[in-house]
Amino acid sequence: MEEAPGEKLEDIWDDLPLEQKITIMKDIVSLEKKMISVSFNRPANDASSAHISIANGDLVTAICAVAAEVIxxxxxxxxxxxxxxxxxxxxVEREYWNRERAVMDIDRGPWKRPQDLVSSPARRELEWIQQYAVPKPQDDALVTSASQNPPSSHISLLHRYLKVAPYLLPSDPEVVAPHLWHTDLHAANIFVENGHISSVIDWQGTWTAPLILQARHPRLVDYDGDIILRAPANFKDLEPDAKSKVRDQMTKSIILYLYEKQIAKEVPLLDIVIRFNHGRTRCEPIQFVGDTWDDDILPLSESLIRIEKYWNDLGFDFPCPIHFTEDELSLHEEEGEGWNDVQDFWDSVSFIITRDGWTPNDRYNDALTLFTELREIGLKSMIGKEREDFRRQTQWVERPGTK
Structure with missing residues (x-):
């Protein structure tokens, strides 16, 4: 394994002047320009040989790959x-090998068409749920909704997904062409030297997939707060803490603004994909379909409801293949209230920790404190087996010397 040269950007980013941050942002655009300059013949994982043997206990499967044709x-x-x-x-994504899936004869690619990739996770989950899914007891604290527990709810929703799956990806071949793309460009994965990016790490999860399913604002430049490109008129009169907050907002706003200007000029295809009309509407069902049982059914349900709602806006001149009744919509709205509260919570702590558990080094103690406090609240509100199960499941947050 080769050592990444340079200094980790995470350690110095906050202290860099705006000009240097802009230079690094432009380096990211240059990297994205290189990644977008080539596409591949099929979506799936890269490998270094044409035949791969995968050992899993007593099971050894010989898998034939296809030559990586660069386009x-x-x-x-x-x-x-x-x-x-x-x-x-x-x-090699975990979802295709988790638990019994590792020994199941399921389609893991490589796929001839992007549309085949889109239907694959639904067929995989259908087969697994039908064979192995076991409902939790009704009093289990991990049962998040009435729709989550019965396998039949998942099976029905997955069949609906498969009806619209052929239409989810746009028809533009450039937008759906398989590209090798780094989807996690944040400061901890970037190293710099002499003011420029010297290396990028964490490529192990990359794979050749349709561009529209991967391209997004890099986390380093992404910002969803108020856009402030100029200091407010009363800036000089603000308290020091308020000034610092405004400066931070201005810096993030300027970097995002210039990034979008830069990709529009240097990487127009990326700009098209990021701004694609109803891009999220099309892509979210694909993102949510693979883990309804292990995670939550509501995001997939919500995304398919949106597909039906915006079907005509997506450019189709025939009826949507799926339909949700008024009773189903009412139940979804009722169950979604609690789910939306959870999403609001994650939004409120996004400056400390992301939904996938990532936190910058300087925020680690804050994140640990947050989850310690949440754990204490949970333990105080539970009794009996529920409390013991929760205590055991969350004991990772215990600091040395605590119980």
Missing amino acids: GDVPAETKNAAMYRFAIGPV
């Missing part, structure tokens, strides 16, 4: 070298 304005010599050296193999 784009690339010299023929480079294309030939890539085909000789690399292959597109089956996906």
Whole structure:
């Protein structure tokens, strides 16, 4: 394994002047320009050989991959070298190998068409749920809704998903072309040297997938707060803490603004994908379909309801293949109230920790304190087996010397 040269950006980002931050932002755009310059013949994982053996207990499966055909304005010599050296193999995402899925005969790619990739996780989950899903007891604290527990709810929703799956991806071949893309460009994964990006780490989760399913604002430049490009008229009269907050908002606003200007100029296809009309409406069902049982059914349900709602806006001139009744919509709204409260909570603590558990080094203690306090609240409100189960499931947050 090669050591990443340079200094971790996370350690210095907050102290850098705006000009240096803009330079690094432009380096990110240059990296994205390189990634978007080539696409591949199939969506799936990259591999270094044409045949892969996967050992799983007593099971050893020989899997044939396909040559990695590079598509784009690339010299023929480079294309030939890539085909000789690399292959597109089956996906290695955890969702395809978790629990009994590891020994199931399911389609893991590589897929001939992006649409085949879109339907694959639903077919995988249908097969797993029908064979292995066991409902939790009704008094289990982890049962988040009435729709979450019965396997039949998931099976019905997955069948609905499969009816619209062929239409979710846009028809534009450039937008759905498989690209190798780094989807986690934040300060902890970037190293800098002499004011420029010297290396990027954490590529192990990358795979060749449709561009529209991967391209997004890099986390380093993403910002969803109030956009402030100029200091307010009363800036000089503000208290020091208020001034610091405004400066931070201005810095983030300017970087995001210039990033979007830069990609519009340098990487127009990326700009198109990020701004794609109803892009989230199309992509969210694909993002949510793979873990309704292990996570939550409501996001997939919500995303499919939106598909029906905006079907005509998506450009189709025929009726939507799925329909939700008024009773189903009412139940979803009722169950979604608690789910929305959870989302609001994550939004409120996003400056400390993200939904996937990532927190910057300087916020680690804050995140630990937050979850310690939440755990104490939970323990005080529970009794008996429920409390013991919760205590055991959350004991990772205990600091040395606590009980």
